[in-house]
Amino acid sequence: MNQRILHVLEYKKIIDQLSEQAASSLGKEKVAALKPSTDLEEVRFLQKETDEAAQVLRLKGHVPLGGIFDIKPSLKRTTIGGVLSALECLDIASTIYGGRQLRRFIEDMEEPEMPILRELVSGIEPLRELERQIRSCIDDHGAVMDGASDKLRTIRSKIRTNEGRVREKMDTFTKSKSKMLSDAIVTIRNERYVLPVKQEYRGSIGGIVHDQSSSGATLFIEPQSVVDLNNQLQEARVQEKHEIEKILKELSEAIAEDQPRLYDNVAILGHVDFMFSRAKLGKLMKASLPEMNDEGRIKMRQARHPLIPEDEVVPNDVEIGEDFTSIVITGPNTGGKTVTLKLVGLCTLMAQSGLQIPAMDGCELAVFQEVYADIGDEQSIEQSLSTFSSHMTNIVDILKHVDEKSLVLFDELGAGTDPQEGAALAMSILDEVVQRKARVIATTHYPELKAYGYNREGVVNASVEFDIQTLRPTYRLLIGVPGRSNAFEISRRLGLEETIIESAKQQIGVDSRSVENMIASLEESKRGAEQDYKKAEKILQEAEELKKQLQEKWNQFEDKREKLYAKAEEKAEKAIQQAREEAEEIVNQIRNMKSEAQMKEHEWIEARKMFDEAKPELAKKKKEEHAPKPNKEMRELKAGDEVKLLTLNQNGTIVEQTGKNEYQVQVGVMKVKAKRKELEFIKSEQPYKEKPMAKVKGKAFHVKTELDLRGERYEDALNRLEKYIDDAVLAGYPRVSIIHGKGTGALRTAVQNYAKNHRNISDYRAGGMNEGGSGVTVLELN
Structure with missing residues (x-):
C-alpha cells in the first residue's frame, strides 16, 4: 500500500492503539511492522488468528503473556562468545518460564477449537533444565547467589x-x-x-x-x-x-547451546502476543470479524469510525460492490461526508491487516490491491500549487493506476475552480473510474451531480442528513437519497424576512425546484420506511416472545397431563389386579363346590372370560374422549382438502377417495384410511401432491433440507444432528442447512466441530446474508 494513503487515512493512529495492547516488546515489534496485505488467503488467515485470540479472551478474559522479554540481542552475543550479565540471564529464564506457562494455558483449554493457536504453542520448547540452571545461580533481583x-x-x-x-x-x-x-x-x-x-x-x-x-x-x-x-x-x-x-x-555457554530453540520460542511468543494485541483492540472497539472477499463487495451495518470516541460517533450502514459500484455523496459541510470516506478506507485497511472492524456481526469487506484517496486541502505553497492544482495532480496519478481491484475515495471532487467546469470535470473523472470497474465513493457540493446517479448504471446517490429544526447535521448516511440545499430553510429559521426568501426562490429555475422537491419527498419516504421497519421489528420481537411463552406453557400442560394419565393408569391397574385376585378366589371356592353344583368345565371357562372382559382400559377411555363427533358439514371431500382426523385428533390432507365414504388421508409421514364420519372438513387447498420420498432398501421417509436446533440443549442437539445427517445422506441431498442461531456461539461451534470429523461432510460454511448469516451453518455432503 502507498505510504501516502496510510497517512491520509490515519492508519498510523490505529497502529499506535494496537501497540498499546501488546504485552511485550516482541509484540510491539510485530505491530510496528504491520502493513495491509493484498493476498486474500493471507488476510483470511490473519482474521482467523484474530478470531481465535478473541475467543480465548471472551472465555478466559486474559492470556498469560507476562515475564516475556526480547532476548534476541542477548542470544546473538552468546553466539560470538560474549558473556551475558546476570540480568540478561534472568530475562532469558523468565522468557522460558513465560513460554511454558502460555503453552500450558492454551493446551488446558477445552473449548473452543483453536487449531492455529494450538499448533503455534506446540512449538514452544520447555527448556526446564536451562531455566533451572539459571535460577540456581541468579536470584529474582538479578544478583548471583552464594x-x-x-x-x-x-x-x-x-x-x-x-x-x-x-x-x-x-x-x-x-x-x-x-x-x-x-x-x-x-x-x-x-x-x-x-x-x-x-x-x-x-x-x-x-x-x-x-x-x-x-x-x-x-x-x-x-x-x-x-x-x-x-x-x-x-x-x-x-x-x-x-x-x-x-x-x-558457564551460563552463557549453556544458553548458546540452546540458542536455536530459544530463537524459535521468541518468534512464537512474539507472534502470539501480536495475535492477542489484535484481539484486545477488537474487544476495546467492540469490533466484529469481517468476512473477506476479492470481488469488491463491502457491506457494513452500524459501522463506526474507529478513531472517533464511542459516545460521539454516529453508526452508519455502508454497502457497495453488489447492486452498484459507485456512491456519490452530497450534503452540507461538516455533515460527515469526509468521515464516511475515511470510515470505509480505514476499515478496509484494518481488515486487510487482520484487524476486526467496529461494526455489527455479519459484515463483509473486500481485499483491494490498492486504495486511492484524494482527501483534504492539499494546497502546496512550496510547489506554488493551488488547492485545485494539488487535487488534480493527485487525481492524475490515481487515474494512471486505477483498475477493477482498486478502491477510490474522492473528497469534494472538482472543487476549487469554476463550478460549471468543476462539475463537468467531476462527472468525466467519475465516468472514467466507473468504466474501469473500480469501487468509488465520492463527495461533492455540485448540484449537477445530484442527478448523476440516476443517469449512470452502477452509480447511486447518497447524502448526509441535516436536521432543519436544530440547524445541525445528524451525521447519518442516507444511501439512495441525494442531498438537497437547505439554504432557504436555514435562512428562515435564522430570521431572514419571508419576502426575501420568496424573491430568491423565484430566481432559481423550475428544474432546480423540482429536484429539491423530489429529494425532500425521498427523504420523507425513507424516514417513514425506517420508522415502519423499526415498529414492525418491535412487533415481531414481541410476537416471538409471546410464542415462546405459549410454547413453554403448552409443554408444561402436556407434561402435567401425561403425569395425570400415568397416575390414573397406575391406580386403575392396581384396582383391576385386586378385582382379579378376588375373582380368582371366588372361582376357586366355587370350583371346590363343584360336586354340589354339578357345573360343567366350559361354564367355568366362560365365567373366567367374562371376568377378563370386565377389565376397564384407560386407552379406550381416551379414545372415547376423541371419538368422532357428529359432523356438522357432511360435504363431499376431494384431494387436497385439509381435514381433522377425529380418531387421532390430528390434522391431515385428503390424498384420494378409496371407496364410498372412505378416504386416504396423509397425516404427517403416515397415510391412513378413514370413514367420512371420522373426518372433519377444515379448508380446501390446492390438489395434493405427494412429497418426494427417499427410498432406502424398500423403505420411504421424508427428509427436509434444513434442521432447526434453536432452543435445544447441547447433548440433545448433537443427537438430533447425528440422526439428521444420516437421513440426509441416505436421501442423497448435496447440501443441508443447520439452524443454530447466534446466541453465545456454543451451538454453532459444536455443529462445526461435528462437521469437521464426519466422513460424509466434505465442507461447511456460515450462511450467506440471504441464508441466515452466522446463525446458520451450511454443510456440503458427499
Whole structure:
C-alpha cells in the first residue's frame, strides 16, 4: 500500500492503539511492522488468528503473556562468545518460564477449537533444565547467589569476615576519636572504609587520605591500622568478581547451546502476543470479524469510525460492490461526508491487516490491491500549487493506476475552480473510474451531480442528513437519497424576512425546484420506511416472545397431563389386579363346590372370560374422549382438502377417495384410511401432491433440507444432528442447512466441530446474508 494513503487515512493512529495492547516488546515489534496485505488467503488467515485470540479472551478474559522479554540481542552475543550479565540471564529464564506457562494455558483449554493457536504453542520448547540452571545461580533481583558455586560461597564468607573486622576496628575510632571527626560514622571512598576527619586533626589520625569535602574542612582518611584489613577485603572482592564472571560465562555457554530453540520460542511468543494485541483492540472497539472477499463487495451495518470516541460517533450502514459500484455523496459541510470516506478506507485497511472492524456481526469487506484517496486541502505553497492544482495532480496519478481491484475515495471532487467546469470535470473523472470497474465513493457540493446517479448504471446517490429544526447535521448516511440545499430553510429559521426568501426562490429555475422537491419527498419516504421497519421489528420481537411463552406453557400442560394419565393408569391397574385376585378366589371356592353344583368345565371357562372382559382400559377411555363427533358439514371431500382426523385428533390432507365414504388421508409421514364420519372438513387447498420420498432398501421417509436446533440443549442437539445427517445422506441431498442461531456461539461451534470429523461432510460454511448469516451453518455432503 502507498505510504501516502496510510497517512491520509490515519492508519498510523490505529497502529499506535494496537501497540498499546501488546504485552511485550516482541509484540510491539510485530505491530510496528504491520502493513495491509493484498493476498486474500493471507488476510483470511490473519482474521482467523484474530478470531481465535478473541475467543480465548471472551472465555478466559486474559492470556498469560507476562515475564516475556526480547532476548534476541542477548542470544546473538552468546553466539560470538560474549558473556551475558546476570540480568540478561534472568530475562532469558523468565522468557522460558513465560513460554511454558502460555503453552500450558492454551493446551488446558477445552473449548473452543483453536487449531492455529494450538499448533503455534506446540512449538514452544520447555527448556526446564536451562531455566533451572539459571535460577540456581541468579536470584529474582538479578544478583548471583552464594550457592552458584562452592568457591563463591567461600569467598563471600571471607568478605563478610573481613568487613566485620574492619568495621569493628573503625568503630573503636568513632568512639575514642569522636571529637576529631565531623560525624561519628564510617563511610566508604574508593571501595575502602574511611573516617570523616576534621582538617585540623589530620596529623592526629595517621593514615591515607582518599578524598576531602567540597569545603576542604573534612578529610576522608583510612587509618593506618586498617589498611592491611582493607587490602585483604579488596583482594577477596576481586576474587569474587572473577568467580562471578566464571559462573556467568558457564551460563552463557549453556544458553548458546540452546540458542536455536530459544530463537524459535521468541518468534512464537512474539507472534502470539501480536495475535492477542489484535484481539484486545477488537474487544476495546467492540469490533466484529469481517468476512473477506476479492470481488469488491463491502457491506457494513452500524459501522463506526474507529478513531472517533464511542459516545460521539454516529453508526452508519455502508454497502457497495453488489447492486452498484459507485456512491456519490452530497450534503452540507461538516455533515460527515469526509468521515464516511475515511470510515470505509480505514476499515478496509484494518481488515486487510487482520484487524476486526467496529461494526455489527455479519459484515463483509473486500481485499483491494490498492486504495486511492484524494482527501483534504492539499494546497502546496512550496510547489506554488493551488488547492485545485494539488487535487488534480493527485487525481492524475490515481487515474494512471486505477483498475477493477482498486478502491477510490474522492473528497469534494472538482472543487476549487469554476463550478460549471468543476462539475463537468467531476462527472468525466467519475465516468472514467466507473468504466474501469473500480469501487468509488465520492463527495461533492455540485448540484449537477445530484442527478448523476440516476443517469449512470452502477452509480447511486447518497447524502448526509441535516436536521432543519436544530440547524445541525445528524451525521447519518442516507444511501439512495441525494442531498438537497437547505439554504432557504436555514435562512428562515435564522430570521431572514419571508419576502426575501420568496424573491430568491423565484430566481432559481423550475428544474432546480423540482429536484429539491423530489429529494425532500425521498427523504420523507425513507424516514417513514425506517420508522415502519423499526415498529414492525418491535412487533415481531414481541410476537416471538409471546410464542415462546405459549410454547413453554403448552409443554408444561402436556407434561402435567401425561403425569395425570400415568397416575390414573397406575391406580386403575392396581384396582383391576385386586378385582382379579378376588375373582380368582371366588372361582376357586366355587370350583371346590363343584360336586354340589354339578357345573360343567366350559361354564367355568366362560365365567373366567367374562371376568377378563370386565377389565376397564384407560386407552379406550381416551379414545372415547376423541371419538368422532357428529359432523356438522357432511360435504363431499376431494384431494387436497385439509381435514381433522377425529380418531387421532390430528390434522391431515385428503390424498384420494378409496371407496364410498372412505378416504386416504396423509397425516404427517403416515397415510391412513378413514370413514367420512371420522373426518372433519377444515379448508380446501390446492390438489395434493405427494412429497418426494427417499427410498432406502424398500423403505420411504421424508427428509427436509434444513434442521432447526434453536432452543435445544447441547447433548440433545448433537443427537438430533447425528440422526439428521444420516437421513440426509441416505436421501442423497448435496447440501443441508443447520439452524443454530447466534446466541453465545456454543451451538454453532459444536455443529462445526461435528462437521469437521464426519466422513460424509466434505465442507461447511456460515450462511450467506440471504441464508441466515452466522446463525446458520451450511454443510456440503458427499
